[in-house]
Amino acid sequence: MSLPSATSTAPAAAGAPAADAPRPSRRGPVVMTVLTALGLLAFVLLADGGTTTLSLASARDVVALPDLVLPSRGAALVLLVGCAAVAALAWARAVGGRRTPSWVVPVFGALFVLAFLVWVVTGARVSLVSLLGGTLLLGAPLVFGAMAGVVSERAGVVNIAIEGQLLLGAFLGAVVASLSGTAYLGLVAAPVGGVLVGMLLAVFTIRYLVNQIIVGVVLNVLVIGLTSFLYSTVLSDNSGWNSPTGLPALPVPGLSQVPVVGPVLFNQNLLVYLMYVVVAVLHVMLFRSRWGLRLRAVGEHPKAADTVGIPVQRTRFRAVVLGGAIAGLGGASFTLGASAAGLAFNREMTAGSGYIALAAMIFGRWSPLGALGAALLFGFASNLQNVLSVIGTPIPSQFLLMAPYLATIFAVAGLVGRVRGPAAAGTPYEK
Template sequence: MSLPSATSTAPSAGSQTAAGPDGPRPSRRGAVVMSAFAVVGVLFFVVLAEGGTTTFVVASAQDVVQLPDLVLPSRWAALVLLLGCAGLAAFSVASTAAGRLTPRWVVPVYGVLLVLAFLVWVVTGSRISLVSLLGGTLLLGAPLVFGAMAGVVSERSGVVNIAIEGQLLLGAFLGAVAASLAGTAYVGLLAAPVGGMFIGFLLAVFTVRYLVNQIIVGVVLNVFAIGLTSFLFSTVLADNPGWNSPTGLPQIQVPLLYSIPVVGPVLFGQNLLVYLMYVVVAALTVMLFRSRWGLRVRAVGEHPKAADTVGIPVQRTRFRSVVLGGAIAGLGGASFTLGASAAGLAFNREMTAGNGYIALAAMIFGRWHPLGALGAALLFGFASNLQNILSVIGTPIPSQFLLMAPYLATIFAVAGLAGRVRGPAAAGTPYEK
């Protein structure tokens, strides 16, 4: 029985498919949702919108070349962007009707156009800095990206990782305490993965060694992490405030690259955690689909019995993958305390605020692929940062809806644009030799 090649990949991140006896079949759900969003967008952003201009600031004070502000007529700009959305929706409908899969680039491009149309409408009459918006997106999206990568590694090996929330939380706790005691954020950066690994180790022990239901164990470990950190916060950190005053990671400006207009300050003016995020995503993409290790991980996640037949140690591969995923999620936890600002942020009860579950949704939306999960996590980070900025500049949207924005984006993305998705075949199924 042969195993998949080391270069095989998951279904494309932009196609809506359903598994069939003859391979993937196109699904109409994604095309219908894209069409509906385009129509609703034209109604609200063009027909019912008030006229005016939207100003985007595209330069920062440190730029060598100061680009002028981009001033757009709101209704016309939104109309052009939404016509692009309508064209992509029509293309997706035509592809589905012809029995073809929608190309992988359609959904990401559609999402960018739709978000830009919304941005043009909601900022009408105001000014917004694209550098601040996109730079904050990377900063707020970092814990989601790390959490999604943890889910990818674990579930590709066949273990459903519901415990990402607990891994983020314990990583944030240990990162804050270690950085406070050592007086440097870099020590906290080394300690944070240990917290995630601890939860990952418990998850691996119960699910891989003792074959306990993976969903139940994940939920229990999340509750355990919340209870443990809340107890330690109340009994230890409350009596020793010096143990909970971490310094943050400083901003590192990459020479030359930082001077590139717009892109430079966004990508190359971040802290070390964001640069580690780049490395982790790139390394996982290469290792999962271009290495023997990745082939083995994907094999035990798809068909563990066949992998065992050819000599791959299924249990050991799964155990190590889950612990590795926990370490990656622990780095994401450090983003809440060490990477939130240059001054650092003290640990607080349940400060992850459900981001582990959003990271899980990003992994599903990204179809268990590091690059797809990266895009989805940054989408949710964008929604969070946009909510913060709009609450400052003022907007016709009620503040309650702004607070709901990241979670609404999660629901719409997973339930609507993701279509029918198929995860690793053996994910959630214990394996007994």
């Protein structure tokens, strides 16, 4: 009888990856290296000399900080050296067969975006407080949409219909706020629109086992057509139906006067404060409660969850409806949270925000806190294009309009690397 080979019986070396373990993806390090090289070429070697002025003060600050004046080339070079160091760490981990830490991509993204900001506003003065505050406002619908996707997909249902939920929430929020004369009633009505779309998604995908991707796309088209029809036939002829008042800013006493951080975080409207609460509560409930454990079990292995007595279909149905309510609340950001004066509803005003929210969810690895950071990154890209168009940057306006979508593509297709969502997401369950 032959003896087993030494290679089959010898234990693996300490710290060595298992033979059948998947190799860490090198896509992230490659993209980081390419972006760093392009940044060095454009931001340092080809850039004109000059200074970048960032304003750190606002009208409510207790202590007014002086402007931060930076040499554009020098600051961009220091930031890009930091990008190179992060990319080197990612390469070392990938070559060694070890998983890249979760903080690497956000740190690289922040350093690269700051280098780009320093370069692109050379010779101009930009308010950092306004830039970051606008990021929160524009990122709010993306955050709510990403949270809706996290709840639904953690339960095993792919929610492509976030775009429709945002749009119908914006529509109902604008109409109810206009007719009632108060934005707060519109804020209550907006989640109803998301719930209606979520219930349709749940009925077709959970009850009748229709393909989740197809149903989501169809619901998006349905909501776009319905709101466009109502806009043309009702809202256009009755201006009183589409003139909502916006949510006023509610500064937190004391905290809103802290330099830089205070005006950005604590001088916002109620919708932004609700965003803080939703993200924090959802993260705790999802990973620190029995409800969250059951929800994640249904999304990972529904048959095993059913075996131990967890009602799979009911859990999924409730999760999809809850996600719809969260997304509908985010839709109110387009009409009620845009400014204190409000913003009239318009056709397809969400402009693909639901799909960007899905990308933020994937970039955030199906975690509420991770999705929050990714959504704010995309919100920053959207707000940056507005700021650059105001200061008259030489970058063509078409490229500025492409900025948030380019950021989405680079983040998800390049930097995020190999990720695994809930195992049963997109798979219908039938007893």
